[in-house]
Each structure stands twice: as structure tokens, then as C-alpha cells.
Amino acid sequence: MSSVTDTLPSGPTRSKMSDEGFISSLVAAVAISLFLIASLLVPNFFQWQNVVNLVTNNWAVIALGVGVSFLLVSGNFDLSVGGIVALSGVLSVWFAQSTEGANALSTGLGLPYGLAIACALLGSLAIGALNALFVVRFGIPSIIVTLGTMMVARGIAQVITHGSQRNTNLPDAFGYLGNLSLFGTSIKFPVVLMGLLLVVAIFVERKMVFGRITYWIGANPEAASLSGIDRARHITKLYLFSAGIAGVVGILLASEYKSGFSNRGLLMEFDALVIALLGGVAIAGGFGSVIGMFFGAIILAVVTSAATGLVLSPDWQFILKAVAVFLAIVTQTWALARRNK
Amino acid sequence: MTEEQKTSVLSVDGLTKDYPGVRAVDNVTFSIQNSVVHCLVGENGAGKSTLVKMLTGALAPTAGAMTVNGKAYVPTSPQEAREGGIATLFQELHVVDELTVLENLTLGMEKSRFGFFVKSDLEDRVTQTLATIEPAIDPAARVSTLSVAQKQIVEIARAASSGANIIIMDEPTAALSEREVERLFTVIRRLRENNVTVIYISHKLDEIFELGDTVTVMRDGKHITTCPLSDVDGRAELIEMMIGRTVFQSYSPRGKIGEKVVLKAEGLNTKLLKNVSFDIKEGEIIGFYGLVGAGKTEVARALFGADSFDGKVTFHGKPGGRTPKEAIAKGIALVPEERRTQGLFTSLTIRENVPVMNLPRVTQNGVFKAEDVRTAAQEFVTQLGIATSSIEKHTEKLSGGNQQKVVLAKCLFSQADLLLLDEPTRGVDVGAKTEIYEIIKDLANEGNAVAVFSSELEEVLGICDRVFLMFDGCLQEEIENGPNVDIAHILNVVTGGQDEDAR
Numbered sequence: 001m002s003s004v005t006d007t008l009p010s011g012p013t014r015s016k017m018s019d020e021g022f023i024s025s026l027v028a029a030v031a032i033s034l035f036l037i038a039s040l041l042v043p044n045f046f047q048w049q050n051v052v053n054l055v056t057n058n059w060a061v062i063a064l065g066v067g068v069s070f071l072l073v074s075g076n077f078d079l080s081v082g083g084i085v086a087l088s089g090v091l092s093v094w095f096a097q098s099t100e101g102a103n104a105l106s107t108g109l110g111l112p113y114g115l116a117i118a119c120a121l122l123g124s125l126a127i128g129a130l131n132a133l134f135v136v137r138f139g140i141p142s143i144i145v146t147l148g149t150m151m152v153a154r155g156i157a158q159v160i161t162h163g164s165q166r167n168t169n170l171p172d173a174f175g176y177l178g179n180l181s182l183f184g185t186s187i188k189f190p191v192v193l194m195g196l197l198l199v200v201a202i203f204v205e206r207k208m209v210f211g212r213i214t215y216w217i218g219a220n221p222e223a224a225s226l227s228g229i230d231r232a233r234h235i236t237k238l239y240l241f242s243a244g245i246a247g248v249v250g251i252l253l254a255s256e257y258k259s260g261f262s263n264r265g266l267l268m269e270f271d272a273l274v275i276a277l278l279g280g281v282a283i284a285g286g287f288g289s290v291i292g293m294f295f296g297a298i299i300l301a302v303v304t305s306a307a308t309g310l311v312l313s314p315d316w317q318f319i320l321k322a323v324a325v326f327l328a329i330v331t332q333t334w335a336l337a338r339r340n341k
Numbered sequence: 342m343t344e345e346q347k348t349s350v351l352s353v354d355g356l357t358k359d360y361p362g363v364r365a366v367d368n369v370t371f372s373i374q375n376s377v378v379h380c381l382v383g384e385n386g387a388g389k390s391t392l393v394k395m396l397t398g399a400l401a402p403t404a405g406a407m408t409v410n411g412k413a414y415v416p417t418s419p420q421e422a423r424e425g426g427i428a429t430l431f432q433e434l435h436v437v438d439e440l441t442v443l444e445n446l447t448l449g450m451e452k453s454r455f456g457f458f459v460k461s462d463l464e465d466r467v468t469q470t471l472a473t474i475e476p477a478i479d480p481a482a483r484v485s486t487l488s489v490a491q492k493q494i495v496e497i498a499r500a501a502s503s504g505a506n507i508i509i510m511d512e513p514t515a516a517l518s519e520r521e522v523e524r525l526f527t528v529i530r531r532l533r534e535n536n537v538t539v540i541y542i543s544h545k546l547d548e549i550f551e552l553g554d555t556v557t558v559m560r561d562g563k564h565i566t567t568c569p570l571s572d573v574d575g576r577a578e579l580i581e582m583m584i585g586r587t588v589f590q591s592y593s594p595r596g597k598i599g600e601k602v603v604l605k606a607e608g609l610n611t612k613l614l615k616n617v618s619f620d621i622k623e624g625e626i627i628g629f630y631g632l633v634g635a636g637k638t639e640v641a642r643a644l645f646g647a648d649s650f651d652g653k654v655t656f657h658g659k660p661g662g663r664t665p666k667e668a669i670a671k672g673i674a675l676v677p678e679e680r681r682t683q684g685l686f687t688s689l690t691i692r693e694n695v696p697v698m699n700l701p702r703v704t705q706n707g708v709f710k711a712e713d714v715r716t717a718a719q720e721f722v723t724q725l726g727i728a729t730s731s732i733e734k735h736t737e738k739l740s741g742g743n744q745q746k747v748v749l750a751k752c753l754f755s756q757a758d759l760l761l762l763d764e765p766t767r768g769v770d771v772g773a774k775t776e777i778y779e780i781i782k783d784l785a786n787e788g789n790a791v792a793v794f795s796s797e798l799e800e801v802l803g804i805c806d807r808v809f810l811m812f813d814g815c816l817q818e819e820i821e822n823g824p825n826v827d828i829a830h831i832l833n834v835v836t837g838g839q840d841e842d843a844r
Contacts, residue, residue, distance in 0.1 A: 018690075018733070209700050209707045216697055219686040226647060226677055226684070227697045227751065228669035286688050 019336065023280035024292040026335055030328065031298040038302055042309035054301040056187065059194040060085070060249050060265075062297045064272040065279075066201045067242025069293045072276055074238055075218040075285030076142040080131060081246040081272055083153030084124045085265030088250030090157040090166065092120035093260030097169045105161070106168040113173045121247045127153050128243025132236035150269060157262040167259035178256030190252045197245070201290045214238065218285030274321070275300055278328045299324060349408075350375045350538050351396075351427075351507055356405035358391050364562055365391040368405070371557055371567040373507075378529060378539045380549045380570070383559035384583055384832075385633070385796045389542055392559070393509055396540075397429045398422040410506065428500035429509040432516075436492050438485040445484055446471065446499050470502040471495075473535060474528045490521035494528055501537060508532065509540040514548060515634045526552055544632040546576050546836045558582045580832045584798075592802055592822050595786060599623030603790040604661070604673075604759055606644065609652035613639050613814040617652075621759065621790045626781060628805030628822075629794045631835050635811040637794040638678050641761045644668070644792075645675040656759065669698055674757035676748050678764050678794075680741075684748035687737035691729060692718040694736055694747050698755035721750035726776055742773025749780065760784060763794045778804050802826060810834045 017025070035054075039046035055062075064081045071078045095116035097108020111119065127149050134145040160166070180189040205211040213234050216224045225231055246265075254260050279296030281288025303324045304317055312320075352372030358365045366388045373379045383389050394400040396407070398416030407414040409426050416422040419429065436445050446467040468480050475494045484492060493513060500508045510529075514522045529539055529552060543549060549556065550570065558565040558579070565582050573579050601623040609617040613636050621627050629637045643650040646662040654661030662668030665675070677683035686694050695718045696703045703713045718732040725746045729739060736747050745765065752760055762781070766774045781804055785791050795801050801808050802822060810818045810831060817834050820826065 207708050207711075209704050209709065212693070212697075212709070215689065215693070216686055219688045220682070222683050223677075223686055224697075226645075226665050226675060228666040228755075229697070230664075230666055286686075 020280070020287065020289045020292070023332055023336065024289050024295065026332065027279050027292050027295040027299070027328070030331070031295045031302065034299055034302045034306075038306035038309070042306055045306065045309055050305075052187075054298055054305065056191045057305075058297050058301050059191045060253060061268055061271045061275060062294060063194045063197055063245055063249050064242075064268060065275045065293045065297060066197055066290055067238075067245045068269075068272040069276045069279070069281050069288060069290055070201070070205075070214055071142075071238050071242055072273075072281045072283065073218045073285055073288050074214045074235060075221065076135060076235060076238070077146055077273075078131065078239065078242045079143065079146040079269045079273070080127055080149040080153055081242060082265040082267060082269035083150040083157070084127050084243055084246035085250040085253065085268055086157040086262055087127065087153040088120045088124040088247040089254030089264055090160050090250075090260035090262060091123045092117050092251045092254050093166045093170065093174075094160050095119050096171060096174055097166060098171070101169045105164070105166050108166070108169065113171055117251050120251055121244065124243050124247025124250065125240055128240045129236075131243070132239040135239070136232040136235050146269075154262065157260075161260060161262040163262060165259050165261040167257075170258060175255055175258045178252045178254070188256075190249075190256070193248070193252070198290060198294060205290055210234075210237075215286060218282075218287070220286070271300070274325055278325060280332055296328070299328060348374055350410055351540075352408045353392075353396075354406045354408070356392070356395060356407065357403045358388075358395060358400060359403045366395070366402075367562040369559070369562075369564040370405075371564055373538060373540070373555070376533055376536050376538060377554040378533055378541055378552050380553035380556040381540060381542045381559070382544075382546070382549060382556060382579065382583060384798065386561075387559040387583070388562040389559055390511075391562075393429070393511060393540075393542065396422070396427055396509060423500075423503050423505050426505050427507045427509065428503055428505035430493070430496055430500060430511065430513055432512055434489070434492050434496060436484050436495055438483075440484060441480070442471070442478060442482050442484060442487070442495055443468065443480040445495055446480070446502060448499075450503065467498065467502040471498040474498055474501065474531045475524075488521070490517050490524060493517075493525065497528060497532070501532060501535075506536060507538045507540065509542070511542045512544070512633070513541075514543065514545065522548070544836055546579060546838070549579075550576070560585050576833060576836075576838055577829060580829050580836075584828055584832060592804070592824075594823070595626075595782065595806070598625045598806060599788065603657065604644070605653075605655040606640075607653040607655075609640065609643050609650050609654070611639055611643060611648060611650045614643070614650070615814045617814075617816050619809060619816060619819070621792060623790055624785050624788045625790055625807065626785045626805045627790070627792045628801035628808040629792065629811055630798060630801040630808055630831070631796065631811030633796055635796075635835065636814040637796070637811055638763055639814070640811075641675060641678075641763045641792070641794050644759075645673055645761055647675070669755055669757070672756070672758045673761065674698060674752035674755045674759070675761045676745075676752055676763060676765055678767075680745055680748050680768075684751070685736050685744055687744075688735065690733050690735055691722065691727070691739075691747055691750075692732040695721055695750050695754050698751050702754070702756075717754060718750075721747075721753065725750055725780060740770070740773075742769040742777075745769050745773070745777065746780075749777070753784075758788075759790045759792070761792050761794070764796065765793060766795075766797070766800060798828070798831065802828075812837050 068078050068081060094108045095111045096113050097106065099107060099110040101107030131146055131149050134140045135142045177189055181187065182189055182192055213229055216229060217231055217234060221231060250265065253264055275296040276293045277283060278299055279292030281293060300321060303320050307317055307320050349372035354370050356366055356369045369392065381389050391400065395402050398418045398421050414425050416425055443464060447463055450463060471478060471480060474497065478491055478494060484495065513525060517525060532539055541553060553570045555567065556570050556573065557567040560583060599622055602620045603623050605620045607618050617640060629640060631637050642648040644654060644661065646664045646668040656671055656673065662671050662673065681687055692714060696714050703710055703717060715732065722729060722732055727743050727746045729743065736744055766777055781791055793801065793805055805822055808820050808822055809816050812835050
């Protein structure tokens, strides 16, 4: 990532930005430039409402990206978040559906809504605990473990929905949270929640012991242990944290659509991973920031929505995403190497 | 001279290797005859490893020439070295567990055409080589089912069948039991009968007398002698040649050692350690001296709770910590053996490295007090004389000595009253070394207990008040440091000599 040669002090006046700050600014600059370029090409792209949409349409992936970024910084993957989104949504619907439905798919457990979502959240945390158990206790590589739990979570969701969806016999309160608009604007409650999560995550990452421990573990796990850090405990917390976020996202999405759909959140784990990498989080751990991840999400959103605006067939979206990812990561590696020369 | 060169398989002439500020190998000239076991001895830092690295092509000499089998020899990789006739058996094994013995032996030597293997006499040849040196190993057996000693023999067979007629063995008995050592020796003798020359490097002098035909002694990078072992008058003379008069005695008693026992270890046992017991007093600098693999690091890690062990550690009258976290909380800190992989967060800055071992000191309700962290880092940079432009510098960009000072700063920040320093000055330049010794003495003078685990005798005798000599997982002897320390006796003990041999 950086060379070993000494950098000379660059004069007393200029205080040097950290590498993370540098990469985050770089990602932000790329996001803004891409937005401006798209504005030149796509009619009506350059609008305030469009900027807002870029964020609000992607609240779910950005929220998942927070947990995934923290884990990546600690040197661990979490591919289970997409599956957890499906599972917790389906669970919340099943728990809340009333007991006397006409058929199996419209019959649930009839729990009050509050209790239903609490139980759905517990189900999500159970998947997070399973991740932690296998990664921490049995020392299995996290990419394998979370690939497995991704399928476990989605598999349970499919069994409960019989491979389809549950959307009948729900109490009226069920659709409230996901569609609640705040401040008399069109901004919805889930988006506000995501904003709060970002602010808290940035504070934790920068200022709190919890955040720094994540970096220490990622930078050098052995040195972290020998410095008195309880690695197992911290990674367990991170998996629970990530699964918890995914659980809340799943519950809110289920509420928004008033349904529990076993394919909801499909490939979201990969989008969350991609935006973290786009935002400069190192896949080997020890480096990265939530702000970078946020702008990574914006880059991906600009590319996708500009493609739609250019009337490109949706079939091209994956190719475009791939090009954006490669370009962004090559640029970062190059810029960081150059800076540390 | 010309006659000698005719029969020699390997000769080096004026070989020199310079590192910045150090001449690791200084104008070394000697030659080795065909079909002998030639031993290479010297203290740590005498230049043996550097010499071997030049022979195997891992390092290029600064000056001088090498001749192997009558041809000029300038290897640039282990592959080229093997083609030139020199194969090396390293301490770590390089066998593939999932393959059979035979597949391991032919690995990388298979002939192929259009991507398919071609049947050749290779398999017969390697099977024969293996049968010659150790008939007990079945070529069809999976390597994962073999013992460490057998795996080593497979590697030797691979070296021998690759066409090399010189095999370098670097501390091959370090991981072997006594019976396995005997078997290895039989193999080495068979190799010698089959016209293979073995260059044997070991710290265990008994092995050298048992096995070797000729010996080369090195000291401080210089060649002292090359002669038949029959000309050497026992361990004492060999040790004298190894140490010369170069051990520099700079110890001066500090006189402020308390009487209060800080740490007491009783009957520590691990896979390597055997019934290790000792105590450390307030304000005392204790040394643990022994060769690589004697168990020094294991003692340090046990005291720190980094490895599990049987036995009892009492610290300030209470049980010691069973994990590093507990140990640190009780007031024990460790500077680990490998600073880059175990001690330092190299991708982070000095400021980010310093506070890790004592977070409560610079945080409130889980939030860092940024100003306190900066002040602490700045103070250590000044106090320990860390040469850096700023506390925001990434530690990977610091020199070895300054990196070690950052690791030391981490430990000092934990406010421990027992510091365990494992090889505190390894890979550190002379200037920083002296500074680190001063820091250690200051710490002890302030009443802290310090334990130094080192394989450098000069270091241990330079700063420690009491020294424990270790060999093969045992605490052999405890000596008080002072002007009358018998260095020959120390070297005899740590190389496995019995007490009655000492003169």
C-alpha cells in the first residue's frame, strides 16, 4: 500500500491529512465529478431532487455497508447481510400475520407488531451469532462462514414463504414505519435512520475505543492480542452489530412493501461489499472509513441512474458497475502509492 | 595450495558482505574437501547465516569469489544454487503434506510434454536415493502421516536426488527428539559414504564432535580457523575460538535492587519447558540467556499469559494473568520477539500505536481524549528519543531501532511494573541499542522489574544483574553478574555441556 522510504517533513505550516482522509476526499471528488459528467450527458439529471434520490433510493445498501465496512476493517467478510434482510422481513410478517388465515401463506403467529419485529430482530442476531461462533470459535475463514449463513438465512425465509411471499392478513400498523414521512417532506423514516446510523458510525470509528480496536485488529491481529485486546469478543460484537443493522433494514423494507418476500435483498451483500471497496476500505483490513463507503455508494448510484437516464437497457448495468469498480480501485491504489512515495 | 584446491568441492576466497554500517562477513577464505561433514560454528551474529545466504544465492556478496566443483559459482537464487551443486535444508520444512513421499521427491523435476507427464527413470532414481539413505520410509506413503524427522529425511532425499553434491543443513536437530537425532546422523553418514558433502550448522557442540570431520569457526564476521575436528582439543578449545576475547564486559552493579519478590514462577511446564522455576525482585534486571530454541520466548509468553502452561505464576502475591489482557491489567507488559509481526501496527502512525495497551488512561466513557493521546505520544517521542518528523508518521517508515522504541513506548504507556523484553535489540543499530539499554536501566532504577530474554551474551552480561542460563527448555543455572563471570563456562552450559566438563 505504501513504500518504506522516508517522507521529509513538509514544512511546519502544512498539517498532513491522514491516508484515510485522503482516500475519502478522493472518492468524494470522483463521485461529484461523475455526477457532473452525467449531468452533461443526461437531460434533467442536474437537479437537487435527483441528488436527494441518489441517497434515499440507496438507504438500505448504505446502511448494510456500515456493518460490512467495520467488519472489513477488522479483516473479516460479511456476506450474510442480504440473506438476513430477507429473513428478518419474512419473520416480521409471519410473526405479525393473524392466526386465522384462509391458507398456509396467510396464516401467521398473530403476535402484536412490536413483539413481532423484536422477535424478527432476534432471529437476525442469531445469524450474526452463528457467524461469530464459526469465525471466532472454530477459526473458519469468514468468507466461507458468511457464504454459508447467507444461504441459511435466505433458505429459512424461503421455507417460511414457500418460495414466494406473505402479504395478507397483516395488521394496519405493519406498513407504518417503512412509509412514514418525516419533517413534512418526502424523506422517509428509514432514510433518517440511515443518516443517524452514519453519523454514529463515523463518531464511533473516529473517536471511540470500539472503532480504534477494529482498526488495530485489522492492522495486525497478533499484535492486537499481545497488546491485551480481546479479539474474539470484539469480532463477535461486530458480527452482531452487522446482523442487527441487516435485521432492521429487512423489517423496514417488509413494512414499506407490506410483504415478506424471500428474494428481497438479493445480491445486496455484494452491493454492500462493492461500495465499501469503492470507498477505499482495504480488503485485507486495517484501513478504510465509513465516509468513503458512503461516497462509494454515491458513485455506484450515479453510474446506475445515469445509465437508466441514457436509456441503456438494464442489461448493461452490471457491466457498468464492473467498470466503475475497476477504475475506482485502480485509481485509489495508484493515488495512495504516489502519495506515499 | 594448488593441490588442496583440486580435491576441494567448495572454496570461498575473500568473501565479504557489507550492510549499512556493519561488515557481516569480513574477507573469509576457506575450502571444504569432498565427502566430509563440515561444521560451521560461531556465536549468534558471527556471520554464519550471512555466509550461508551467500552460498545459497539469497544474498549477493559485496566482494570475493566462490568456486563449486571446480567452477566459478555466482548463484542468484536457490534454484541456481541447486543447479550449481548446493542444496539447502532450512529449519522450516518445505514438503507438501497432501502428496505422497514419491510425489514430493519428484516435485518440480517432472518432465512433461504438451502438459502431460512423461514416464522417465526419475521415479526409480529418487526411490533408490531414498532407499539408500532411509529404507524405512515407504515412497507411497502420504507425507502428512510422517513425523517431523521423517519429513526432514524426505527433504534431504530430495536435495540428494536433485543432483546437488553439497547439502547445507541449518540447525536440523532443533525440532527433533534424541532418538530422531540419532537416525538423522545415520542418514548424514550414509550421505557422506555416497560422496555428498554436508555443511552442518549447529549450536549444539556435542553434535559437532560426534558427527563432524572438519570445522570452520567464525567470530564477528571473520574467519578464525578451518581444521579437522581431531585437531581441536575438546569443547573448551572450540568455545575459546568462538568467543575469543571479544565479549565486552560493561556491567556495573546498580546497587538499588530491592528485596521484595515481584514475580514468582514455580514449575512452569509447556511442550518445550521443563519445570522452570525462578523469581524476580523489585528494581532488578533479570536475563534469560540461551540459544535459539532454548525456551526463552516460551518463558516470556507464559509469564504474559500468551500461551497456556502448567505450573504456577505469582505476581505481587496473586495469581498471574492467564491471557495477555489479564496480564496487562495486573501490570505485566511484553515487548515481543518479532516487532513487525507481533509488536507493532506498522500501517498505523506512532500516535495510533502508543495508547493501545492502556486505553482507560486516555479515554472517558469509551471516547478518546484526543489531546491526551497526542501529548502522550509526543512525550514518548521526546523521552525515548524516537527519530521522527512527527507523531503522525506511519511506523513502517521508521528504522528498526525507532520501531523498537515505539513498541517499548506502548509497553511503558501501560504503566506495567514488570517488563518482559524478548530480544529487545534484535535488528537494531548500535546507537539505538545503547539508548535502549539506558532506558532499561532507568526503568529498573525507578523500581520496576525487567526481564530480558536474549540470545546475545554481550547484551545479557552488559545490563542484567542476574542471569538464568537456558538449554533445551530447562533453567540450567543461575549466575550473579559481575566482573568474575566465567564466559567459557556460560557457553558450555548453554550449548548443552555438563557441569563436570567445565574448566
